[in-house]
Structure formats: structure tokens, C-alpha cells
Amino acid sequence: MRNIIGNPAEGDDFFNRPIILAKLRRELDNLANILLVAPRRVGKTSLVIRLCEEWRADQKRKAVFLNVEGRSDEFAFAEKLIDELAKARLHPETMTWAMGVFSKVRQGLGGKGIKVPGLEVSLGEAADADHSTLGKVLESVFRKIEEGDHPVLIAIDELPEFLLTLQKADDGPRRVIAFLHWLRELRQTYRKKIRWVFLGSIGLDNFVEDQKLQKLINDLQVFTLEAFSADEADAFLKALGESNELPLTEVERKEVIRLVGWPLAYHLHLVFHELRDLESRSISTAFESLLQPQKLAYFDTWHERIDIQFSAPDTAACKAILGHLCKHPDGRERGHILAVLMAKPLADMDKVEEQLGRLMIVLQRDGYLLESAGRYAFRSFLLREYWHRRHGQ
Ligand SMILES: Nc1ncnc2c1ncn2[C@@H]1O[C@H](COP(=O)(O)OP(=O)(O)OP(=O)(O)O)[C@@H](O)[C@H]1O
Ligand SMILES: [Mg+2]
Structure with missing residues (x-):
């Protein structure tokens, strides 16, 4: 592989x-x-x-x-x-x-x-x-x-x-x-x-x-179709390491999976690629290196698809929601997100409520967000950091 x-x-x-x-x-x-x-x-x-x-x-x-x-x-x-x-x-x-x-x-x-x-x-x-x-x-x-x-x-x-x-x-x-x-x-x-x-x-x-x-x-x-399970991700990293002259120890594989949080094959490939390029073989350095400005293009599909998929007002609202949540690793409650959308001039409460309901479903389905105990947060740490660095001024 x-x-x-x-x-x-x-x-x-x-x-x-x-x-x-x-x-x-x-x-x-x-x-x-x-x-x-x-x-x-x-x-x-x-x-x-x-x-x-x-x-x-x-x-x-x-x-x-x-x-x-x-x-x-x-x-x-x-x-x-x-x-x-x-x-x-x-x-x-x-x-x-x-x-x-x-x-x-x-x-x-x-x-x-x-x-x-x-x-x-x-x-x-x-x-x-x-x-x-x-x-x-x-x-x-x-x-x-x-x-x-x-x-x-x-x-x-x-x-x-x-x-x-x-x-x-x-x-x-x-x-x-x-x-x-x-x-x-x-x-x-x-x-x-x-x-x-x-x-x-x-x-x-x-x-x-x-x-x-x-x-x-x-x-x-x-x-x-879901991302890899923890076992699949481990076997994937094992196979990737063995076929690319960089076998990873069990501890290293566990650390990659822990840090990546949401084991998409794509993200595991990216982290492994960085690791191969590093002399230090440090997993945290590989993650940091992946988020350097010249590498952000790896994740750009996530914002490009929003531009294609939604109408202009929905695109703006999605970007406001994600721009807000990328600053809150522990997530935010729905009320906080609603307040962000309501802060726009001439916002109409009923319409914004309806829009928020709709968009939160799509953003969860498409893998941007995850809801847990009433709080919404980015599903992937890598994606959150990407959003923060690219869009979250
Ligand atoms: N089973 C797998 N084995 C190895 N690599 C995989 C596997 N599944 C996905 N990948 C890697 O993840 C990346 C994304 O895969 P793919 O294009 O199949 O996903 P997708 O869900 O169709 O993406 P998109 O939503 O952008 O259309 C590719 O670079 C691919 O190499
Ligand atoms: Mg595809």
C-alpha cells in the first residue's frame, strides 16, 4: 500500500x-x-x-x-x-x-x-x-x-x-x-x-x-459509511508503515490515532506522509508540520464544497458557524451559535432558527461537526485547526 x-x-x-x-x-x-x-x-x-x-x-x-x-x-x-x-x-x-x-x-x-x-x-x-x-x-x-x-x-x-x-x-x-x-x-x-x-x-x-x-x-x-474504527485505523497504519519502510510501533500508532481523533484514511495518510519527511520521527511535530500554511491546501476541499453546495446566505451562515466553533475546542451550545447568526444586521429570529436547524444537520452529516451532550464541536482536531488558521481570524 x-x-x-x-x-x-x-x-x-x-x-x-x-x-x-x-x-x-x-x-x-x-x-x-x-x-x-x-x-x-x-x-x-x-x-x-x-x-x-x-x-x-x-x-x-x-x-x-x-x-x-x-x-x-x-x-x-x-x-x-x-x-x-x-x-x-x-x-x-x-x-x-x-x-x-x-x-x-x-x-x-x-x-x-x-x-x-x-x-x-x-x-x-x-x-x-x-x-x-x-x-x-x-x-x-x-x-x-x-x-x-x-x-x-x-x-x-x-x-x-x-x-x-x-x-x-x-x-x-x-x-x-x-x-x-x-x-x-x-x-x-x-x-x-x-x-x-x-x-x-x-x-x-x-x-x-x-x-x-x-x-x-x-x-x-x-x-x-463511517471512518475507520480504532482497530481498522491501527491495522491501516501498521500496513502503511510496513509497506513504506517506516514501521510504526504500537505506541506510535496509538498516539497517531489519539491525536487524529477521527480516523479518516485521508488524515492518516497525511500524518504518515509528514512523519516520513521528518528526521525526528516525532508525532506531535508531524501534526504541527501538517498545519503549516503551505500545507493547508490539503484541507481546502472542506471549504470549497460549502461554496458549491449552498446558496450565498447559507454559505455565509455555515462559515459564521464554523468560524465561531473553531475557536471553541470544547464546543458550544446551540444558543451560542444562534446568537452568532442573530448578530448579523436585520436577522429575523424565525428564519435564523430554521436556517440553523437545517445547516447543523448538514454540517454533522458531512463530517464537520459532532454533537455531544448538547454541545457542538468540530469532529476533527485537524479540521478545526485548519479552519482556525485559514478562516478563524
Ligand atoms: N480503503 C482505503 N485504503 C487506502 N486509502 C484510502 C481508503 N479509503 C480512502 N483512502 C484515502 O483517503 C482519501 C479519500 O478517499 P476517497 O477519495 O475515496 O474519499 P471520498 O469519500 O470519495 O472523498 P470525497 O468526499 O472528497 O469525494 C484518498 O486519498 C484515499 O487514498
Ligand atoms: Mg469521492
């Missing part, structure tokens, strides 16, 4: 989580479609890449993993999906035909009939009724898979990112609803051979709750 920072862990770099993978496979075998929810950086992408690898180990099964971050509209989403299904060598004839249709539309040759953006894109008068829109072309691909012999797992990473982009496009909110409807219909119509897993660094659960669209994903089974 290499000491890789940032990218998803694949192959030999993946520290196995067999119990969780077995549970996921059991759910899928029971025909569930999964919404994987977890705080940021817990290892969702790495886990699902491994799930796909294991799924493919059975020759009959196919799996596709697609990251739809950066896809600008429904067409780009569907194009990526078709591309990946084709790479999995499923029904080559159908796929070649579907890819041909997509590339024709992409080149503007079929552009004459384009009326509206999205999957209702008409393919022109010549198309037969069954293949008259892009949506229908896709459906015939799914029908083919459903009638075939290969169970297919489709894992979609960063769907909420895509939905947030789509929402800002022309007629965005309506298109988001139509798109989620379409996906739901696919799941429900072709449900014997096709399994779905959704994941993302922004939770789909947060997105649909914010938009009041929960009913469009309520067929998905929620599966929660």
Missing part, C-alpha cells in the same frame, strides 16, 4: 474493508439500489471502485463507474453513461448504434430537430417512435441490458455536483426534476439486471432535501 494522498485508492493501495463490502454486495444481491452516504473524504469513491472490481470478478457480471463531475447537461451525462457501458463491452451492436446517435447529435447533424435541452431532445422526423428522442434511445439500451444475461452495476459518483450545475442552466429547476424522474423511472423499469449505487462528495440526500425532492430518490436504500 503506497502512501498516496488525495486520489482514490485502487488496487493494492486500497486498504480492504471486507465487512462493509460484503454488506453492500448483500444489499445489491437483494435487488436494492444504494445511496451511499458518508462525510467528506471518508473513502466513498475508493470503496465503490473496489466494489465494482469485485462485482466484475464474476465473469457474467459487468460494472461501470462514472464520475459525472464537470458534465454540463443531461446530454453530456447520458453520453458519458453510454461511453462507459460501451467500454464494458455490453451488447456491442446496440452500443455502437447508440454511440452513433449521440455523436451525430453532438456534431449537430441531428440538430435540426432539437427543440428543448435535455433528454427530450428530438431526433428529427425520420426517427421511429421508439427512438424518437435521446431519452428513448437510452431506454432501448437499458431494455437490451435487462433482457440480456449480464447483471450490470452502475455506480455514479458526484451526481449532486452535476445536479447543481444543471440547476443553474436555462430552465434548470424543471430540468433537475425531469432528470431525477427519468433516473427513477429507469431504476424501476429495468430492475432485474441493473443495480445502481450513487455517491458523491456532496450528499444527494442533502441536495434533494434542500430542493424538497426527496420523493424522487425514496426508492434508494441508504447505506452509511
